[in-house]
Amino acid sequence: MLRTLRVCSVVALTLAVAACTADRTAATSSPAASPPPAAIAAPEPEPTPEPVVDAPKEAAVAPAEPTPEPEPAAVAPVTPSKVLILGDSLAATGFGALLEKKLDAHPHIECFRKAKSATGLARPDFYDWQAEAKKQIEARQPDLVVVIIGGNDGQDLQPKSGKGKRVAWKSDDWNAAYKGRVEDFLKDLGERKVLWLGLPKSELGSFETKLTTIRQVQSEAVATLGASGTYVETTPMLSDEQGELLEKATVGRHKNQTLREEDGIHFTMAGSEFLADKVYPEVLRVLEVEDVVPEPKPAKKKR
Numbered sequence: 001m002l003r004t005l006r007v008c009s010v011v012a013l014t015l016a017v018a019a020c021t022a023d024r025t026a027a028t029s030s031p032a033a034s035p036p037p038a039a040i041a042a043p044e045p046e047p048t049p050e051p052v053v054d055a056p057k058e059a060a061v062a063p064a065e066p067t068p069e070p071e072p073a074a075v076a077p078v079t080p081s082k083v084l085i086l087g088d089s090l091a092a093t094g095f096g097a098l099l100e101k102k103l104d105a106h107p108h109i110e111c112f113r114k115a116k117s118a119t120g121l122a123r124p125d126f127y128d129w130q131a132e133a134k135k136q137i138e139a140r141q142p143d144l145v146v147v148i149i150g151g152n153d154g155q156d157l158q159p160k161s162g163k164g165k166r167v168a169w170k171s172d173d174w175n176a177a178y179k180g181r182v183e184d185f186l187k188d189l190g191e192r193k194v195l196w197l198g199l200p201k202s203e204l205g206s207f208e209t210k211l212t213t214i215r216q217v218q219s220e221a222v223a224t225l226g227a228s229g230t231y232v233e234t235t236p237m238l239s240d241e242q243g244e245l246l247e248k249a250t251v252g253r254h255k256n257q258t259l260r261e262e263d264g265i266h267f268t269m270a271g272s273e274f275l276a277d278k279v280y281p282e283v284l285r286v287l288e289v290e291d292v293v294p295e296p297k298p299a300k301k302k303r
Contacts (some may be wrong), residue, residue, distance in 0.1 A: 094272030
């Protein structure tokens with residue numbers, strides 16, 4: 001048994017030595033294990049450049065538009081006032097034509113004229129002014145009628161038919177009969193304003209005597225119209241400060257212009273313009289229209 005133990009010990013020792021020898025051989029014959037190479041650091045990726053974002057541009061600001069001024073309130077167009085001139089040779093010639101032209105140049109006035117020389121209210125058998133007045137009123141529908149007539153009326157009053165009793169000039173009945181004719185003529189003008197121009201003073205004494213009577217009767221007849229009738233004396237327009245008739249005057253830019261024709265009754269063109277300039281503001285006053293700078297107007301259609 002002892003021998004067996006010894007054998008076992010020898011075997012164990014032998015095994016131990018063999019194991020040590022094997023370890024040493026392995027350590028000698030194998031190269032020393034080199035440490036694993038250090039890990040090569042991968043290059044750090046370059047930072048991705050951030051996209052350059054332009055600073056937001058300020059929106060272009062349009063220049064401020066000026067605040068529009070409020071439009072003026074629409075003004076209704078002014079309906080022109082219609083004027084009708086009626087009369088004898090004074091209306092038919094220069095004075096009437098120039099007054100019509102002046103009035104018609106006003107932007108708020110439309111003027112018409114009907115005149116006939118050598119006529120009046122004394123001879124309706126020769127020219128019926130009552131019938132003609134009615135026709136003109138219907139055609140023109142004027143707001144104002146301007147009348148200058150009567151220079152031929154210092155005579156017997158004839159009936160319209162040409163037959164019948166006359167009323168003799170200078171008789172007691174003449175004034176009343178003539179006033180009746182003027183009133184009838186005014187009635188035919190209807191309900192509208194009337195501006196009756198007194199006959200200009202004449203340089204002929206005998207003729208002026210007739211005109212004095214005619215003016216008086218006409219003014220009395222116009223007075224019956226009340227507020228719608230206006231009678232204007234033209235003699236003061238043609239007289240100087242002493243009441244004497246002007247022979248010459250400045251007309252427009254022309255000095256020393258002769259005002260009357262050789263007959264002492266009718267007017268030269270300069271005299272016609274002079275009188276038209278005097279009457280014009282009277283027409284505006286009755287119409288209640290202010291004077292303004294004339295504007296171009298289309299030509300009137302003749303009817």
